[in-house]
Amino acid sequence: MREGGLYVDGTFGAGGHARAIAERGGRVVAFDLDESAAVPPDLAASVTLVRRNFAELGDALDGLSLGELDGALFDLGVSSMQFDRPERGFSLRFDGPLDMRMTGGTGDTAYDLLATLDERELADTIFAFGEERAARRIARALVAARDANRLPTRTLELAGLVAGVVQVRGKRERVHPATRTFQALRIAVNDELGSLERGLDAAIGRLRPGGRAVAISFHSLEDRIVKRRFRDDERVRALTKKPLIPGDDELARNPRARSAKLRVAERQP
Ligand SMILES: C[S@@+](CC[C@H](N)C(=O)[O-])C[C@H]1O[C@@H](n2cnc3c(N)ncnc32)[C@H](O)[C@@H]1O
Numbered sequence: 001m002r003e004g005g006l007y008v009d010g011t012f013g014a015g016g017h018a019r020a021i022a023e024r025g026g027r028v029v030a031f032d033l034d035e036s037a038a039v040p041p042d043l044a045a046s047v048t049l050v051r052r053n054f055a056e057l058g059d060a061l062d063g064l065s066l067g068e069l070d071g072a073l074f075d076l077g078v079s080s081m082q083f084d085r086p087e088r089g090f091s092l093r094f095d096g097p098l099d100m101r102m103t104g105g106t107g108d109t110a111y112d113l114l115a116t117l118d119e120r121e122l123a124d125t126i127f128a129f130g131e132e133r134a135a136r137r138i139a140r141a142l143v144a145a146r147d148a149n150r151l152p153t154r155t156l157e158l159a160g161l162v163a164g165v166v167q168v169r170g171k172r173e174r175v176h177p178a179t180r181t182f183q184a185l186r187i188a189v190n191d192e193l194g195s196l197e198r199g200l201d202a203a204i205g206r207l208r209p210g211g212r213a214v215a216i217s218f219h220s221l222e223d224r225i226v227k228r229r230f231r232d233d234e235r236v237r238a239l240t241k242k243p244l245i246p247g248d249d250e251l252a253r254n255p256r257a258r259s260a261k262l263r264v265a266e267r268q269p
Pocket of ligand 1: 011014015016017031032033052053054055080195
């Protein structure tokens with residue numbers, strides 16, 4: 001990190017990373033599309049929060065006329081604050097509406113997708129974004145429920161419907177059978193993979209030579225996009241051939257980091 005340097009935090013959340021950069025003397029332009037994201041008063045001098053999708057960071061930075069970036073960071077996915085609020089609809093462990101919008105207010109909800117996509121589109125979405133082998137059967141069950149006016153409107157209802165269709169892969173499977181379906185809907189609702197492609201491209205385009213892009217991903221679809229971009233984009237050189245993963249100490253403190261993978265790339269001269 002460079003004191004006085006300019007950094008983008010693409011995923012402000014509760015501001016932990018932005019705070020760490022600010023405390024080391026960096027200036028931060030932070031992005032979060034959640035309407036409830038807010039900069040605490042003690043960070044106001046060094047952090048500017050833009051409530052937009054990080055996919056639009058190029059336009060947003062052009063509007064601020066700040067010059068080249070020393071670094072850009074993406075800590076992908078939903079925050080604990082979002083995940084732990086039942087009314088946001090992200091968790092299949094709490095009862096809530098099938099919402100899943102990271103914005104908290106605008107755009108189609110997960111329920112809207114279930115109510116409007118045809119069977120094939122539902123199956124393709126659940127297969128592509130959830131890597132769910134039972135996607136066709138789940139889509140069929142959803143459409144049957146919809147035709148009978150019993151389409152789930154709540155997270156627990158959807159989790160129950162999917163669990164009734166998906167065979168548990170074996171005693172060793174620890175995740176809930178609806179986890180992959182929930183992941184798929186969340187990715188589709190928020191266009192997470194498209195945003196990631198555009199955000200990485202825009203961030204790399206604005207790095208100074210030697211500036212670094214860092215991405216922390218939480219599932220294989222995201223990690224594949226980051227890995228390919230850092231490997232194939234001629235403007236950068238990947239500094240991590242293999243992703244960095246959390247050690248035992250970090251996992252003991254933060255079990256939600258268990259699937260985190262961190263990759264770094266450096267802008268070429
Ligand atoms: C895992 S949390 C980040 C936590 C943060 N690093 C911290 O220290 O608190 C991800 C955050 O990024 C936001 N987010 C996810 N995708 C986004 C996107 N495409 N554009 C802007 N914000 C996004 C979410 O709303 C969420 O608040």
